[in-house]
Amino acid sequence: MKIKETPLKDCYIIEPTIFEDDRGYFFEKYNEAKFEELTGMNGHFVQDNISKSSYGVLRGLHLQKGEHAQAKLVSCLEGKVWDVAVDLREDSPSFGKWFGIELTAENKLQLYVPRGFGHGFSVLSETAVFSYKCDNFYSKESEGAVKFDDPELDIDWKISTEEAVLSEKDKTAPLFSEKNY
Template sequence: MKVVETELKGCFIIEPKVYEDSRGFFMETYNLKSFQEQIGYKPEFVQDNLSKSSFGVIRGLHQQLPPFAQAKLVYVLEGKVLDVAVDVRENSETYGQHIAVELSSENKKQLFIPKGFLHGFSVLSETVIFAYKCEGFYNKESEFGINPLDETLNINWGIEKGKEILSEKDRNAISFNQLKNRDL
């Protein structure tokens, strides 16, 4: 697998080795030994999640607060998304900055998002099936989010303004400026 650290320390784009022939393809979506050797981190993934969404859906920006914080390894099984990670680690040099990576069933890229980041994605294809490997179990009481359309973050989700589809929870989430003034 090819691993590239992004400008946000600890956040990696992973390109698994894909073996293709006339029958289709084979790839490892996760290998602990390779992950540990190339990223230098031994995740304790305990939960796998799968979601299906339609074009224009934006899911996020979410995270689990300590002690239930989660690192994630995310990838697309079918379709295409713009995957976004926002650094909200206290005292980080890149606090408030984000990366956006296109993940698709065609490019087979993955994104590893460490603890301390908000995560979200927008659906750029007609539908998408999206997979998450998570460290830590989901805990509703520690769930936290920021409105993905927050003007301070100014994320270009690749969806025409006004055509974004958000959950009520995400639409009513706090702004990034409110986060800066909040004791988490």
Template sequence: MIATETKLKGCFVLEPTIFKDERGYFFESYNQNKFNELIGKEVNFVQDNQSFSTKGVIRALHYQIGKYAQAKLVRVLQGKVIDVAIDLRKDSVTFGEHIAIELTGENRKQLYIPRGFAHGFSVLSDTATFFYKCDNFYNKASEGGIIFNDQSLNIDWGLLSDQTKVSEKDMILPTFENARL
């Protein structure tokens, strides 16, 4: 596995080593010892989540604060998404900046998003199955969010505005400027 740190410190793109032959392929999608060595810190994931979405769905931008903050290791099992992470760490030189990368069932890339980030994704394929690990349990009282189309963030979700499908809950999230950090 190869880990490449993004412009956002502590946020890594992980690419597996894939073994292919006439039968198909094999790869190790997660190994805690290798993962911790590659990113240079110990992370213990405690919860796995999976979602299925159709083209145009935007699930964004979510995070948890305080002692319930979560690091995530995200990947796409089937389909294609634009995955977005925003640095919410006020003491970071990249505070308020984001990255957007394409994750697909074919490229098998993963994105490690440390605590202190908001996260979301948009579905570019007809359907997508999205899978992620969390290092902390969900706590409703600690959840936060930012509206997906905040103009100050200027995120390119890879979709036309008439293609987007956003939940009612996500449509009323605050702007970055007004978010509970």
């Protein structure tokens, strides 16, 4: 496992070591001890979620607030997504900045999104299966969101706004300046 820093404080790209032969491949998707050693971050996850989406679906920007805040370790198990993390921690040197990365079934990369970040992705393939490991349990009352197309953040989602397939919640999410985080 290799850890690569992103421009956002405490947000990491996880690159697995893959062993391939004529039978296929094997890799360790996650190892808590290695993760904590390499990042210095708590890597204990308590909930796994999977979503399946079609081309153009854009999910985000979502977060859990307060005592239910969640760090996430995300990956794409099938297809291809453009994954985005936004630092919403007001005391962070990377506050208000975003980072995007293409996660695919082929590259097997993962992104660690710490607590206090907004997160979202857009689907770039016909379909995609997306995995989220969370370090805290979901709470509907603690949901937060930031509008995906907020001009202040100016996120490139790799699809046009016209192509974006959105939930009602994502269409009406508050702007970054409204601090629903």
